[in-house]
Amino acid sequence: MLKWAWKSLFSQKGSLIGSAAGIACAFILVIFFDAVWRGETEQIIAYPNNVKPDVWVMQSGVGNMHMAMSFVWDWKADKIASMPEVKNVTPILYLNNVIRAGDTEMFAFIVGLLPDAKRAGPWAMSAGRQIQNPREAIIPDVLSHITGVKIGDTLSITDKEFNVVGLSKGTFSSANSVLFVPFSDLEDILSSSGTYSYLLVDAHDNVEPKVLASKIMEEVEKINALPHDDFIANDFALARQMGVEVIVMMTVICSVLAALIVGFSAYSLVMRKRREIAIIKALGASNISIFYSVMIQTGIVTLLGFLLAVLFALLVVPGIPSLVPQLTILVSNEALMQLGIIALLVTILGAILPTYLVLRMDPATAFHV
Amino acid sequence: MMIPILKASNLSKVFGSGHTEVKAVDNVSLSIKAGELVLVMGPSGSGKTTLLSMLGSLLKPSQGNIEIEGINVTELKESDLPNIRALKIGFIFQTFNxxxxxxxxxxxxxxxQLRPEGRVGVKNRANRLIEKLGLAHRRNAFPSTLSGGEKQRVAIARALINEPKLILADEPTGNLDSQTGQEVMMILHDIARDEGYAVIMVTHDPRVEDIADRILWLEDGQLHDRKSEKHSWVKDPVCGMHVDEWTANLVSQYKGKKYYFCSKRCHERFENNQESYVV
Structure with missing residues (x-):
C-alpha cells in the first residue's frame, strides 16, 4: 500500500509540484510575515539593546523605553554617580515624535546626547561624523536612502531645523527609527531644564547589575532602576504586543489558505485515483489502510511544500532587505518550528474531506470502471 | 464428499423501494466445487454483475447467505470483508483494473501486501506466475505499455498470488480480440482443471461454453441451468473450444486435414505432439 501511495503520487509529477508549490506559497507568506514582525520587533529595541548599560534608571513607574516618557532630576544622576559601585552615568534625553525628512513624515525615537556622551550615541556609522555643534543630527542611513535626505541636508523635529551630519547603521525601523541630536536642542524642544529621561549606569567590573539596581532604588527616591536584561525584556514584550494580533491573524489566514490548497490537492488526487481506490478496496484493502495512504500522500505534499518554504526562507528571505532596505527581517528557528506544527495541522485538516470520500467509496464500482 | 468452495443460498438483491424497487437478483442458489469452471451468462441487465459483486463480498445481499470455504460471509461485519476478499477470492475484471x-x-x-501474515514466499510464487503466464520479459513494464492480453495475464497472476480458492472473473475477454480472448480463456480453464481453483466467470462469449463444466443462465434476476447449444463451428483439437473456421488465424495441416486453434497456446501444443490430438 505504501509503495502504491508513494508511486501513484510521484507518477503525476506536474500536479504534485503544483500542489507543493501552492502550499509553499502559503507557508512562505506565513514565514515572511513572521520574519518581518520579528525583525521589526528586534529593531524597535535596537537602541537600548546596543547601548547596553548595566543598569537603566528612569522615573518611578516607568519600566521600558518604547513609547514611554520619563523624567529624572539631574541631582539624582549626581547622587548615583557618587555611589562607589558605579563606574559612570550617562544621561540622555528621549522623545517619541514625528520628524519631517524631505517630503516624508515619520515617527522616530529622538535621543538627546550631551557633548561627551558618545557611549549613548550611534554604535555604528556608515557615513559622516558625530555631533559637534547645536542643531546637528545623525539619522539612519536607510532613512536617508528612503527620503533622499543626505549629509548636509536638513530635517525638522517639531518646529526646529536640524542639519544632517552623519548616517548611522542599524538604527532604522519602519515603526520608529532612532535619531540623535544635541542634548540642549532636545531640552529646548521639551522645554525642560535640569532633568534627564534615562540614566545609563555602568557598574564596576565586580558589581552585579541586579544588586546595583536594588541599591540605587534604596538610596534614591522616586526612581526605577532595572538591570539591562529586565529593561530589554519589558521593552521587547511591549514591542511584541503591538503587532502580535496582526501577525496571528495573518498566520491563521495563510494557514487556512494552505489547508485549503492541501485539501484541494488531496481531493483532486482522490478524485483522479477513485478508480484505483475502488480496485484496491475490491482487492481487499481495508478502509484504514487506504486512509493511511491518503494521509501519507497528503503529508508528502505538505512536507514538500514545507521544505520548499523553509528553503526559500533560508536562502531568499534574508536577501530581501538588500533589495528593500526599509524592511528588517529575522527568520528564526522558533518560527520554522511553529510552521512545522502548522504544516502537521494543515495535513490533518486537508485530508478530512478526501478521507471521507475514500471511506464512502463503493468497492463494487471496480466492476464498472 | 467434497465441500463446496462457494455456496450461495436464496440470494436476492433489491435496489430502491416502492415504485422504484428493482429486484436485480431473485432467490438465486448455487454452489461450486474446487476445480469447477462455471459460466454465468445472460442478457445485459440480467443481474450478472450484481450477483458477482455479492459473491465477491463487495455488495451485501438483501436476503440469503453466502458461504466461502465454510465461512458465512453475509454474517460478517463490514470491517471483516476486506480480509475475506484479500485471502479467499481472486478478482479478474473486464477492464483489467x-x-x-x-x-x-x-x-x-x-x-x-494485504495479507495479515506477511509475504513469506510470495516473491517466489510471483516469479513462478510471471514465468507461467509468459510475462518474464514484461516484469518491470508499466500497464500503459502492455497489450490487452498481457494486461489480463497480469490481472490473472494478481488474482492468484494469494492462492485464493475462488476466482471471480467478470467478462475477462470482453476487451480482448478473439484470439487473445481465447488464450485468456484457456489459462482460466487450466487454472480450474489443473490447479483446482473454483472459477466463476461472467461472459457473453459463446465460444467458451464447451470448456465450462456448467453454464448458468441468469435472466430477470433468476438463475437457470442451460443446456449447451450446438454451433456450426469447428473444434480446436487441443482444448475442444469452438473456433470459427472462417476467421481463425491459427491453422495447421496434418495428414491432409486442416485443424483450427483458438490460441497460440493450443497451436503450440498441437505442433509439439500432433499424434496425441488426432483421433
Whole structure:
C-alpha cells in the first residue's frame, strides 16, 4: 500500500509540484510575515539593546523605553554617580515624535546626547561624523536612502531645523527609527531644564547589575532602576504586543489558505485515483489502510511544500532587505518550528474531506470502471 | 464428499423501494466445487454483475447467505470483508483494473501486501506466475505499455498470488480480440482443471461454453441451468473450444486435414505432439 501511495503520487509529477508549490506559497507568506514582525520587533529595541548599560534608571513607574516618557532630576544622576559601585552615568534625553525628512513624515525615537556622551550615541556609522555643534543630527542611513535626505541636508523635529551630519547603521525601523541630536536642542524642544529621561549606569567590573539596581532604588527616591536584561525584556514584550494580533491573524489566514490548497490537492488526487481506490478496496484493502495512504500522500505534499518554504526562507528571505532596505527581517528557528506544527495541522485538516470520500467509496464500482 | 468452495443460498438483491424497487437478483442458489469452471451468462441487465459483486463480498445481499470455504460471509461485519476478499477470492475484471503507477511485478504482488501474515514466499510464487503466464520479459513494464492480453495475464497472476480458492472473473475477454480472448480463456480453464481453483466467470462469449463444466443462465434476476447449444463451428483439437473456421488465424495441416486453434497456446501444443490430438 505504501509503495502504491508513494508511486501513484510521484507518477503525476506536474500536479504534485503544483500542489507543493501552492502550499509553499502559503507557508512562505506565513514565514515572511513572521520574519518581518520579528525583525521589526528586534529593531524597535535596537537602541537600548546596543547601548547596553548595566543598569537603566528612569522615573518611578516607568519600566521600558518604547513609547514611554520619563523624567529624572539631574541631582539624582549626581547622587548615583557618587555611589562607589558605579563606574559612570550617562544621561540622555528621549522623545517619541514625528520628524519631517524631505517630503516624508515619520515617527522616530529622538535621543538627546550631551557633548561627551558618545557611549549613548550611534554604535555604528556608515557615513559622516558625530555631533559637534547645536542643531546637528545623525539619522539612519536607510532613512536617508528612503527620503533622499543626505549629509548636509536638513530635517525638522517639531518646529526646529536640524542639519544632517552623519548616517548611522542599524538604527532604522519602519515603526520608529532612532535619531540623535544635541542634548540642549532636545531640552529646548521639551522645554525642560535640569532633568534627564534615562540614566545609563555602568557598574564596576565586580558589581552585579541586579544588586546595583536594588541599591540605587534604596538610596534614591522616586526612581526605577532595572538591570539591562529586565529593561530589554519589558521593552521587547511591549514591542511584541503591538503587532502580535496582526501577525496571528495573518498566520491563521495563510494557514487556512494552505489547508485549503492541501485539501484541494488531496481531493483532486482522490478524485483522479477513485478508480484505483475502488480496485484496491475490491482487492481487499481495508478502509484504514487506504486512509493511511491518503494521509501519507497528503503529508508528502505538505512536507514538500514545507521544505520548499523553509528553503526559500533560508536562502531568499534574508536577501530581501538588500533589495528593500526599509524592511528588517529575522527568520528564526522558533518560527520554522511553529510552521512545522502548522504544516502537521494543515495535513490533518486537508485530508478530512478526501478521507471521507475514500471511506464512502463503493468497492463494487471496480466492476464498472 | 467434497465441500463446496462457494455456496450461495436464496440470494436476492433489491435496489430502491416502492415504485422504484428493482429486484436485480431473485432467490438465486448455487454452489461450486474446487476445480469447477462455471459460466454465468445472460442478457445485459440480467443481474450478472450484481450477483458477482455479492459473491465477491463487495455488495451485501438483501436476503440469503453466502458461504466461502465454510465461512458465512453475509454474517460478517463490514470491517471483516476486506480480509475475506484479500485471502479467499481472486478478482479478474473486464477492464483489467491494474494500478497504473506500479510495474507488472508490483501489480502482481499488490494483494500479498494485504495479507495479515506477511509475504513469506510470495516473491517466489510471483516469479513462478510471471514465468507461467509468459510475462518474464514484461516484469518491470508499466500497464500503459502492455497489450490487452498481457494486461489480463497480469490481472490473472494478481488474482492468484494469494492462492485464493475462488476466482471471480467478470467478462475477462470482453476487451480482448478473439484470439487473445481465447488464450485468456484457456489459462482460466487450466487454472480450474489443473490447479483446482473454483472459477466463476461472467461472459457473453459463446465460444467458451464447451470448456465450462456448467453454464448458468441468469435472466430477470433468476438463475437457470442451460443446456449447451450446438454451433456450426469447428473444434480446436487441443482444448475442444469452438473456433470459427472462417476467421481463425491459427491453422495447421496434418495428414491432409486442416485443424483450427483458438490460441497460440493450443497451436503450440498441437505442433509439439500432433499424434496425441488426432483421433
Amino acid at each position: 491494474l494500478l497504473d503507477a506500479l510495474t507488472v511485478e508490483e501489480n502482481i504482488l499488490f494483494p500479498s
